[in-house]
Amino acid sequence: MRYLVSFICFTFCSLFTFGQSTNPLLAHDVAAQNKWVDSLYNNMTLKEKVGQLYMVQVMSNQSEAKKREIVNTITKHHIGGIIYSLGGPVQQAKLNNELQALSEIPLLIGMDAEWGLSMRLDSTYAFPWNMTLGAIKNEELIKQTGKQIGEHCKRLGVHFNFAPDVDINTNPLNPIIGNRSFGEDRDNVTAKALAFMEGMQAAGVLANAKHFPGHGDTHQDSHKTLPSIDFSAKRIDSIELYPYKKLISEGLSSVMVAHLNVPSLDDSGYPSSLSKKIVTGILKEKLGFQGLIFTDALTMKGAADFDEVGEIDLAAFKAGNDIMLMSEDVEKGVAKIIEAYNKGEITEERLAYSVKKILQAKYKVGLNNYKPIGVHNLVQDLNRLEDDxxxxxxxxxxxxxxxxxxxxxxxxxxxxxxxxxxxxxxxxxxxxxxxxxxxxxxxxxxxxxxxxxxxxxxxxxxxxxxxxxxxxxxxxxxxxxxxxxxxxxxxxxxxxxxxxxxxxxxxxxxxxxxxxxxxxxxxxxxxxxxxxxxxxxxxxxxxxxxxxxxxxxxxxxxxxxxxxxxxxxxKRLGYSFPERVGMSTEKLKRVDSVAKIAVDSMMTPGIQLLVAREGKVIYNKNFGKHTYKGNENVVWDDIYDLASLTKILSTLPLLMELEEQGVINLDTKLSAILPEYKTSNKANVTIKKMLSHYAQLRPWEPFYYKTLDSVTKKPSAKYYRTQRSEAFNVEVAKNLYLRTDYQDSLPEIIKDSELLSRLRYRYSDFPYYILKKFIEQHYDQTLDELVQSHFYKPLGANNTLYNPYKTISNKKIVPSEVDDYYRYQEVRGYVHDMGAAMQNGVGGHAGVFSNANDVAKIMQMYLQDGFYGGKQFLKAGTVPKFNTCYYCDKYNRRGVGFDKPQLGKSGPTCGCVSMSSFGHSGFTGTYTWADPEKELVYVFLANRTYPSSNRKNLLLRENIRTEIQRLIYEAIEE
Structure with missing residues (x-):
């Protein structure tokens, strides 16, 4: 009790203008803490008390001989703490458990983990350096950084992190601080350091401000020499000491004192770490600091060259430090301090003051109820998704x-x-x-x-x-x-x-x-x-x-x-983690499983999968290979034949533009845009009905079939050549050229085709043949040229194009089929759809190749009401106009061009999407869907038609695309 009164009086009398209103080492249950501290202290020998003043360096990757030496030091001298350095987390945890078991009083564990444990250990997380954090305006982010670093430390059994570095780096030539500083502005450094401290201490790990009184404005390294700080006391008080004042007043647990020559604060030539004027006179008395005071490493030249081994330890303790960090010789240092104690140079009160603070710190971090560190999942726990x-x-x-x-x-x-x-x-x-x-x-x-x-x-x-x-x-x-x-x-x-x-x-x-x-x-x-x-x-x-x-x-x-x-x-797509947009990475792993099943079950050789939410791509993975027997793994910039996705990614946006310009409207009839249709049975068919698949048009026509030899069923010499010429200039496949004039036959066949007998929903490709002709005639340009200049290039969709064989290596193009009924070769880089191939690869309904990343850009533009990358591609309101189902019933789920959810049925979706959502699917296995209500884009690209399109469509039968869609929606954290 007599000591407690003396202790309280000492700390109270130390308070001046600045200071701590309470001892930062006190726990919530002060009475229990004091009882634990007193019981230990009162039963210690003098040597045990002095041993508590030492924190020795240990490396978990050290040799067995060095380990035995450390064990001997800890047990012989009753060391109070360890500062861990190089090694690995599992090694350190196991060694720490072993060393703690050898110590009668649990060891206080410290580490330099300024930017995380990776400052010292392999296989651990590296957060940004302080200089990087100093560029951030939002202090809450710095606080969270301190908290997560603290959580890592605590998981590894580290009680003190020698951070934050509060040096104000006003000297660009500083060789040792630099990136370790939050910057050169004292207010910014202070704000960042305070936030970091609060976060880390909230995690239960005690902070340490360093390097007192300030190592920021020097061009020398105290590891190698004794740097001089030649500023006035007034300048040091207003700049270098400023962060300490603020952090001390807010509950800072500890301070590390640097090895510096600061003549304006102490003209004796003593390093600051050994100076009573600086440690006691300024830090303790003037600033009123009541927490633990550590020396910087006493092996550093800034201190080690000052005096004899052992004498340095004694000088540091007399100066007012509580813990001697990394003494050159613990045995000599302990002997010197005991000798000074016995001579009366060190009083019992002075020794108790430091030792009891150390014990208070041990209680505060839970060492009164010590538990070994668990190594199960340790590396995973120190490299978490939330850290990324x-x-x-x-x-x-x-x-x-x-x-x-x-x-x-x-x-x-x-x-x-x-x-x-x-x-x-x-x-x-x-x-x-x-x-x-x-x-x-x-x-x-x-x-x-x-x-x-x-x-x-x-x-x-x-x-x-x-x-x-x-x-x-x-x-x-x-x-x-x-x-x-x-x-x-x-x-x-x-x-x-x-x-x-x-x-x-x-x-x-x-x-x-x-x-x-x-x-x-x-x-x-x-x-x-x-x-x-x-x-x-x-x-x-x-x-x-x-x-x-x-x-x-x-x-x-x-x-x-x-x-x-x-x-x-x-408003271009960003790339992030699911958790940034309210989704779960863990739940999205189920998507991986379904995609792998699809590939492993040979439903498709490979898959590209992308999910974006709130403008950020949060899932972008590739599965399988280009072909079942090949070695080309699918990667993000490989391109796929999009098949019918062409309709909404090529023809439809161009048509929307024309509607905005007043060239057409949804009720415009075919007879008004193509004169040859005035005498056709389709004269009164409107664009709205045609794109809603409610116009009695036939689904499709196997145009190629009439160009095959009736006996061999191979391309007829009447229509095809193996070499290009003016008369045979339509390249339907490699070294296979269709008669140039045959392209004109396709629109005629469609124009003259019979209508279906009754008005009902019937999906048809014909509208896109018709609209292709109209759009090209209107602009006097080809569809591929138009969509490139109007949309793909300004969107940055540079992997989206028709006829990729002309400009892209086959190694980057996923093949769609080994054709054994028309072109009799592997179809790679040429459009799979036969009708589109007969249009020189440029169809309104098929022909576009792309990757998932580019498809997502176009779909995101639609989600953003026509805006993307700083450009308004389509006027606000245009996309919703086309994304309306005008003839919806239990049979018809189509908007104007876009596919829609089926009323009362799952239809083309998982059944979990909003009714405002839209998208399309393609014959080759492609699928994309966008949901405005969830701000979500989903892209699935595959070549399920390889090697043969006659194979059962297992992707469809097993609902792979829509099952993945369901899992995506289940990953949204509401």
Whole structure:
């Protein structure tokens, strides 16, 4: 009791202008805590008490000999704590359990985990560095980062994280802090550090502010020497000490004291860690700090070179530190402190003050009820999906645009852009490049020439927009980051004649070396070269998300701390995790299972699957191969024959435009748009009825059949040649050319065909033959040319096209069939549909090839009422007009072009979609559906017709596409 009164009096009397109103180490149940602390302390020997003052370094990947040495140190000297360093999480957990079992009083465990456990351990999660977090305006995100890092620490049995680093990095040449700092602005650093601390301590892990009194404005490393801080006490008080004052007042648990020479605070020449004036006079008394005080590692040259081994430990304790971190020689240090105690140089009250604080900390973190660390699922628990989700949100808020001339960012008007990407630096930008390619055609330009940059400049001449990425190692914050002289000269040279967007995946100080920036249209600081950073930066460049970050530091005369040019989303598809849009990754795994069943059961050789919600692609996977016997795995940029999806992705949007222009309306009759129909039995058929499949038109016509030899059933010499000529110029397959004039026969056959006997719903391809002719005549252009210029190019749908065999490698085209009834060859890159093939591959009802990513862009444009990528492709209200079922009954589920859910039946869907939803399916196994109410797009591409379209349609029979759709809806977390 006498000690308790003395302890309370000491701490109370320490409070000055600043300070902590309560001891941050006190638990909620103070009485029980005090009882536990007193019972332990009162039964300790002097050596045991002194041993509590030490925290020794342990590496879980160390040798057996080193392990025996550590065990001996812990047991012989009754060590109070461990700071773990290099190794792996499972190794560390097992070793920790073993060492805790050897210690009579549970060990206090600390780690340097400033950006997560990966700062020291393999197989653990790396969160963004502090400099990156310093670019974020939203402190709640920083708090969540601290919390999740704290959760990782707690899972591994770590009680103290030596974070946050509150150094204010006002010196760009600082060799040891840099990226570890939140920046150069004291208020920003303080706000971020406070949020981080609150989050981590809320997770039950105690925070540590470092490196007191401030290591940010030095060009030296205290690991190697004793850096000097030559500022006035007034400057240090107003800048370097500012974060400590705020964090202390808000419950900071501990502080680490640096090894610095600070003459204005102590002119004795003592390192700050050994200075009583600094540790006791300033930190304890002036700032009123009541928590634990750690030295920085005593093995560092900034302290180790100051005095003899052992004397340093004694000096550090006399200065006011509570815990000696990583002593050079524990045995000598303990002996020196005991000797000083016995001489009366250290009082019992002074020793009790530190030891009882250490015991209080142990109680607060639960060591009064110690439990070993469970290793089951440990690595998985330290690499969680929610960590990726947070990391992505952090990068979205951090990445900073610092120059945006002529509003080059985000990139718009894709139809006018010829874009090249150049990877500078010593690390890969492949993730960035592939993320750019999701939005439009981007060519990666590389050089193997000895004169690399001159060769690159020559190769870039035909491009009008150049994206340059500086990619350097993301392994640690201390890796090199600067642009080389040759790289700078190359950037400046290219920028003279091209629009250049420079993206730096390193810390902002790389900007300092840029001198001539006036010709560079766009400059982005992405801070880190992680995969998520690369993907997120690409999204900002193309406007899927806006830029929000601000510079945490100044970088030369051009770029000032706090600057950042915001941009807004232009509503292109982004790419994210299901949890960001209210869906479950775990539940979506059931989609994987169904897709694998479809492939394994030979319902289709391969599948592309995509799901987007709220404008973000949250599921984009590929299954199987191009063919059953081949070795070509399906990848995201392979393209499929879309079959009837062509109707809503090609003909329909062009028709919608014409309706908006007043060229037609839904009640326009065929006789009004095609004069030859005035005397036809279809003269009064309206566009609305025709596209609603309510016009008595026949379903289809096997046009090709009449061109086969009646005996051999192979292409007749009357109609086909194996070599192209003017008279035989319609390429229906490789080395097979139809008579040029036969194309005119198809519209005539349709025009003269009989109508069905009664008016009822009957699906038909004929409307799209008819409308193709009308659209092409109106514009005097072919359908493929029109849809490219009006929609695909400006949408960035550069993998969407007719007749891909002309421009795309067969390796990227999934085959649709081995034709044994018409063309007698594998159909790859040529349209599967025979009628479309006889129109030179360009049908209104079939012929478009694409991948799931591009199909999703078009469907997302429809969901967004005709808007996408900063452009209003279709007027607001047009899509809903065509997405209306005008003749719906229990038999007819069609809108105007779009397929719709069946009234009272599941129809073409899972039965779980909204009635405002729409989409279409295709004969080759393709399917896409959009739901405005759930803001959801679903794309399923397959080649179920391979090797033969005569096979049973097992995808349809087993309801694979709609079963997957059902699982998607079940993954929505309501």
């Amino acid at each position: 989700v947070l990391y992505e949100e952090l990068m979205e808020n951090a990445i900073t645009i610092v120059q945006n001339k002529l509003n080059v960012l985000p990139i718009q008007h894709l139809e006018t852009k010829d874009i090249a990407y150049v990877n500078l630096g010593d690390d890969s930008g492949e993730v960035f490049f592939n993320a750019l390619r999701r939005y439009t055609k981007v060519h990666k330009i590389e050089s193997e020439s000895p004169n690399k940059f001159k060769n690159l400049s020559q190769k870039l001449q035909s491009y009008n927009t150049i994206i340059i990425g500086l990619h350097r190692s993301n392994d640690s914050p201390w890796k090199p980051y600067k642009l080389t002289k040759s790289e700078i000269e190359f950037i400046e040279d290219v920028a003279k004649d091209h629009a250049v967007i420079l993206d730096l995946f390193v810390k902002p100080y790389a900007l300092m070396d840029l001198k001539n920036i006036d010709n560079i249209e766009g400059i982005i600081v992405s801070y880190q070269n992680s995969e998520i950073a690369q993907e997120t930066s690409a999204e900002i460049i193309f406007g899927a998300i806006g830029a929000r970050g601000t510079l945490p530091v100044s970088a030369g005369s051009h770029f000032v701390v706090g600057e950042g040019i915001p941009t807004v989303s232009i």
